[in-house]
Amino acid sequence: MSIEKVTVVKYDGEIRSETQDNAAIEHPLTIQLDGEEFATMVCSPDHLDELVIGFLASEGIIRSSEQINSLQIDNTRGFAYVELKNKQVRNKDSVSKRFIGSCCGKSRQFYFQNDVLTAKTIRGHMNMSVKQCLRLMEDMQNQSSLSQLTGGFHNAALGTKEKLLLSRTDIGRHNALDKIYGYCLQNHISLADKVVVFSGRISSEIVLKVAKIGAAILLSKSAPTSLALQLADDLGITAIGFIRTNRLNVYTHPERII
Template sequence: MDNRVRNSMPMIKYDGNAFVDMEDEVAIEYPLTIFIDNEEFATMVCSPTNLEELVIGFLASEGMVRTFEDIESMVIDEGKGLVYVSLKVKQSINKEFYSKRFIGSCCGKSRQFYFHNDARTARTVLSKIQITIEQCFRLMKLMQEQSVDFQQTGGVHNAALCTADQLLYIQTDIGRHNALDKLYGICLKGKLPRNDKIISFSGRVSSEVLLKVAKMGIGIVLSKSAPTTLAIELANDLGITVVGFIRNHQFNIYSHSERIIEGKKGE
């Protein structure tokens, strides 16, 4: 399989006057099933790029591994869309645990987790990073400039791992959560520190996205789109700064505004 996220497909375009036979660039949708120690664990639908990093980040997000070294081996059959993972420490897989609704409380306040596993793996982010207003705009601009596949298809999401001053890695996928898992996998493989990093994101900040960011231990997520109410509640609870609608020299800060400052850092 070639390492692309889009293919040319035939289509008929109505141009306002007539029907015209043309080709369009369309995002590839690829099913991938993960087996852990010969037991089926999950099937995801993704873009067929950076599959190893995607699986590593997904397993870490699900609490199956904590470091890259927890994985003994990984074999990817791209033709069949299958991944076989062997863990150094064998675990029993309770699928109900990974899909069962969780409602708990913390100091009298209910945390709005959907699943038991999120309650187990999401942690309060203690990052002290701060960025300026101009850095918010610049990081979003850098991500959008490199989002070639989105420009061609309109059918994918992009997520970028950044420092305050530069974009380090950008990942593309039809699933916004998959793009974040790919970044998580890159961090784990490269043993990259994450408490001084920022996520620049193309899509809506849902509760699922916010929890992925929390599990990565990153304190700021920037988006050109909107957050959901549950994402904002979780962000306030988990110590994450959510900045949305970064467009036309404006943005909205929905949580932990202390990380967004005016002027130069240190002034």
Template sequence: MENQITDTSVIFKYDNGMMLEQFDQIVSEFPVTIFLGGEEFATMVCTPDNLEELIYGFLASEGVIRVYEDVKSLQIDEAKGYAYVELKNNQCISKEYHSKRFIGSCCGKSRQFYFHNDARTAKTSTSQIKLTPNQCITLMKDLQNSSMVFQETGGVHNAGLFSQDEMIINRADIGRHNALDKILGYCVINRIPVRDKIIAFSGRISSEVLLKAAKIGVGIILSKSAPTNLAIKLANDLNITAVGFIRGSSFNVYSHCYRITEK
């Protein structure tokens, strides 16, 4: 039986001096354990939809695969919360490799906070795409209006993949990383080129979110919230335009402002 994205719960709501019993929609939280070549590799806690995309995106983000064809087979047992992945090339994937910090520098810049796999998979953007200020505002509004799960529960992060003029796909999840991995997995499965695309995101642009955008390969990330200082440093390093606080008719550009232009 397929897992439900939302569940119904009895709650007590205080409103205008009264405590009222009512039903409310609550977002589901579901653990999925990935077995890679028969060995337990990782467990993710996620919103249980688009699990195939999530797994492909997570493996691509971790540098385990690069293209769809790298996976020989994928079987998902939703009842147990297990995903069994067999790769075409049964290379040894070290858990230690995927958890140790990589302490180093890159041409004297700020990449000392990467994991090993981040240093291998985060791409410096070569995107030539540009947006007008009005496009930034419109795309952010489109993302906010697109997620029924958020409107029902208020309990998920939203991410969308856009061209200059329209949404290609949007995904929601309780985990901000998962929402972005679902986007990446969709691109891997459907072989969608991403250099000329944009990511819009509902939450704060942390360094980890910025790195996810770099792994997807886009040149612009839009958000209604703020970036962290490390995210800005990484955006400058990776040639990514980070736009935040998109609210109403205003926003801030934190890096590589040349991609936001009236022309």
């Protein structure tokens, strides 16, 4: 469960009342990779196996889930123990042990060597209609029950242009995408004709995540940053933001939207 009940004292003007409310759980998870601490992240305590696999793939440590010999999650202590089939000698200049927060922005470092190695340039020729973009965003928001309960989660979903295939929530926006990525690797899902639907701002980190996943189109209800749009243009990703009611903005590679 990713939420817990908390006691809240509310004021309506001068009228005081005490009630129960829902709060998102913030769960620290440390990944130990081949016996060494690799990273600590703050996340929602669900689908942690997907999160770990997606994160390791995003960091360039693995390319498929078959490269993992064992993965054990200790929820009580907040550890994920990962043993690879072939232990690697990792370059500490390209992969550094770091704390990964649930908030946006400076909690993540950018331009690691692994970003260059794992972000794919998308060359697919899929296209979709404006109506399909609007419907996928509406479907994701309708499925986001945790966000509706607390307002404390980011939402991500994967779909074809016709329908959503799966959705994940997390207090960290990058974690939600890593869960999607991990699920795809575990279940050998082809990403050639897939769309990523996302609730948060389109930052450079999010574009890199989508490029690593391999999706050609990114839909968001929020705004993009300038660096994100430069990366999306370079990586062949169609970035669409401000999807609300009957409106949207296509920022890069508009040829895919008909």
